[in-house]
Amino acid sequence: MQTTIQRLSAQAAAAALIMTCQAATSQNVISYAPPMKNAMSLSGSFGELRANHLHSGIDLRVGGVEGEPVYAAAQGYVSRIVVRPNGYGNALYVAHPNGATSVYGHLQRFAPAIAAWAHEKQYARESFFLDVELDSLTFPLRQGEQIGFAGNSGSSSGPHLHFEIRNHSQQPLNIMQQDIYKIADKQPPTIRQLVVYCFDTVQGTPLPKKYKALGVRPAQGAYKLAGGDTVTVDGACYFGLDMLDKMDGAAYTFGVNHCTLHINETLAFAYNISAFNFDETRYSNAMVDFAEKQRAKAKIIRLYVAQGNRLSIYRQVKNQGIVSLKPHEKAKVCITLTDDADNSTQLTFWVKQAAGAAAKRPDASAEKVLLWSKNNTCEVDGFKIAIPTGALYESSLFEMQTTPPSHNSVSPVFCVKQPVTPPHRAVSVGVRASVPEALWAKAVVVCMDGDGNKSALATTLRMPYFTADSRSWGCFFVEIDTVPPQITPVNFTRDAQLGSAQQRITLRVKDKLSGIKSYAGYIDGRWALFEHDEKSSLMHYYIDRSRVKSDAQHSITFTASDVAGNSSTFTCTLHF
Numbered sequence: 001m002q003t004t005i006q007r008l009s010a011q012a013a014a015a016a017l018i019m020t021c022q023a024a025t026s027q028n029v030i031s032y033a034p035p036m037k038n039a040m041s042l043s044g045s046f047g048e049l050r051a052n053h054l055h056s057g058i059d060l061r062v063g064g065v066e067g068e069p070v071y072a073a074a075q076g077y078v079s080r081i082v083v084r085p086n087g088y089g090n091a092l093y094v095a096h097p098n099g100a101t102s103v104y105g106h107l108q109r110f111a112p113a114i115a116a117w118a119h120e121k122q123y124a125r126e127s128f129f130l131d132v133e134l135d136s137l138t139f140p141l142r143q144g145e146q147i148g149f150a151g152n153s154g155s156s157s158g159p160h161l162h163f164e165i166r167n168h169s170q171q172p173l174n175i176m177q178q179d180i181y182k183i184a185d186k187q188p189p190t191i192r193q194l195v196v197y198c199f200d201t202v203q204g205t206p207l208p209k210k211y212k213a214l215g216v217r218p219a220q221g222a223y224k225l226a227g228g229d230t231v232t233v234d235g236a237c238y239f240g241l242d243m244l245d246k247m248d249g250a251a252y253t254f255g256v257n258h259c260t261l262h263i264n265e266t267l268a269f270a271y272n273i274s275a276f277n278f279d280e281t282r283y284s285n286a287m288v289d290f291a292e293k294q295r296a297k298a299k300i301i302r303l304y305v306a307q308g309n310r311l312s313i314y315r316q317v318k319n320q321g322i323v324s325l326k327p328h329e330k331a332k333v334c335i336t337l338t339d340d341a342d343n344s345t346q347l348t349f350w351v352k353q354a355a356g357a358a359a360k361r362p363d364a365s366a367e368k369v370l371l372w373s374k375n376n377t378c379e380v381d382g383f384k385i386a387i388p389t390g391a392l393y394e395s396s397l398f399e400m401q402t403t404p405p406s407h408n409s410v411s412p413v414f415c416v417k418q419p420v421t422p423p424h425r426a427v428s429v430g431v432r433a434s435v436p437e438a439l440w441a442k443a444v445v446v447c448m449d450g451d452g453n454k455s456a457l458a459t460t461l462r463m464p465y466f467t468a469d470s471r472s473w474g475c476f477f478v479e480i481d482t483v484p485p486q487i488t489p490v491n492f493t494r495d496a497q498l499g500s501a502q503q504r505i506t507l508r509v510k511d512k513l514s515g516i517k518s519y520a521g522y523i524d525g526r527w528a529l530f531e532h533d534e535k536s537s538l539m540h541y542y543i544d545r546s547r548v549k550s551d552a553q554h555s556i557t558f559t560a561s562d563v564a565g566n567s568s569t570f571t572c573t574l575h576f
């Protein structure tokens with residue numbers, strides 16, 4: 001396999017994309033071009049830790065403005081069209097002859113022919129949400145053919161293009177590392193601190209705990225510990241690093257996708273984020289010191305593989321990354337970080353075991369230890385929680401607190417202290433509450449996080465408990481939701497005449513507690529496409545002259561229902 005690198009820009013000042021060709025298989029060699037024409041730079045890199053997942057592509061900047069044309073990176077055909085109020089929003093999938101698929105997310109809109117096709121499907125199904133697969137004949141594409149416009153649709157916090165390439169197994173690829181694209185970048189990763197974790201043994205179970213956080217200093221192109229070159233530990237331990245990567249000319253910081261740990265010159269731990277499976281991406285929660293992420297928003301990557309962590313990025317891991325030394329024994333530790341442009345940095349230090357055995361923490365009999373390899377159940381008066389095998393990455397302490405009803409609850413408030421990381425699989429909670437039978441259908445189990453954000457969970461009554469599945473820890477209680485969604489016009493007044501320049505009608509649809517479950521809009525009694533943007537709670541209807549009469553009086557009806565079954569209807573007439 002041969003790879004030719006073709007430099008588009010010699011200047012390293014901007015993080016310019018440098019296109020290369022990729023030899024995928026010997027029979028099916030295709031070349032990829034950048035998906036946009038402007039000099040490109042990144043605001044997000046592959047493999048970054050995001051909420052409950054690893055970032056599966058790159059985020060390309062568009063200068064804060066929507067509407068930049070987006071082109072097929074290689075020849076192929078549109079194989080899937082997705083339209084949704086969250087996630088990638090308006091997204092296109094392009095299948096290529098080598099079995100790979102390129103993905104373009106958060107588009108403002110599709111190219112006209114694709115948009116018209118998607119509209120037909122949406123009207124035929126009377127659904128804004130669309131997820132359809134297409135054959136190779138519907139939209140065959142040449143390389144560089146325009147497929148859409150970059151935007152901010154779905155769960156996006158600013159205009160950009162999310163771009164990814166998946167291999168034939170639908171694994172997203174680190175395209176900057178795999179010679180598909182390259183970035184001009186000479187800046188190695190930087191290290192902000194080293195964290196040492198040791199273990200407490202509670203009721204016979206070792207539980208990791210933060211032991212020491214140590215400053216580092218740059219020294220001749222590498223790093224050393226700021227306070228002397230030896231760290232003394234008390235028993236078995238592993239390491240964590242607060243680290244980041246920068247790219248030439250980019251104001252953003254990125255993750256580090258390649259790391260090795262050598263103990264006395266022997267490789268003892270490595271990870272490389274070059275590809276992964278979508279069904280393993282939530283295990284990324286086990287990569288970080290989650291407590292520290294919650295507390296200080298710091299992402300300390302643990303050079304440690306928790307027993308229940310099934311991420312496939314790890315290599316050569318000995319004893320989960322744990323270093324165990326004999327009393328007084330000393331070992332040399334060398335950690336090497338490498339970014340996707342092959343810039344490396346190192347931290348070297350010595351680790352020394354203190355004399356004697358690790359100090360024992362006194363056992364508190366009231367503490368309950370959750371074992372990662374078992375089903376765990378806990379029950380107090382009025383509350384029960386079942387934590388299935390596979391929900392925990394490592395054993396942890398279980399602590400909870402019950403307080404009287406508050407936050408509009410009709411039950412006591414049961415706060416489960418977060419055991420290290422969010423559950424990988426849903427835990428089942430049951431809350432007892434006295435609710436009149438007439439309101440059973442309106443009762444919802446609420447999970448409130450540490451910042452007071454509530455989310456209502458899909459609730460069923462299993463006498464005498466209201467039960468729900470949760471993938472978060474928090475405070476659980478029951479609330480009664482009898483408040484229907486609120487529907488308010490945003491850019492028009494009832495019974496008005498719209499100006500000829502007005503292209504869309506916008507409603508804001510909000511629900512107080514349980515959230516919008518379904519909605520539908522009608523113009524003159526016929527279903528109309530209202531486009532839902534979840535982050536802004538807005539519903540946009542773009543006036544479609546092919547479906548409604550111009551310069552006429554129209555009736556608008558919009559209904560929305562929440563998860564607890566409360567619904568409301570907005571009606572008005574508009575002249576347009």
Ligand SMILES: [Zn+2]
Binds near residue numbers: 057059
């Ligand atoms: Zn992205």
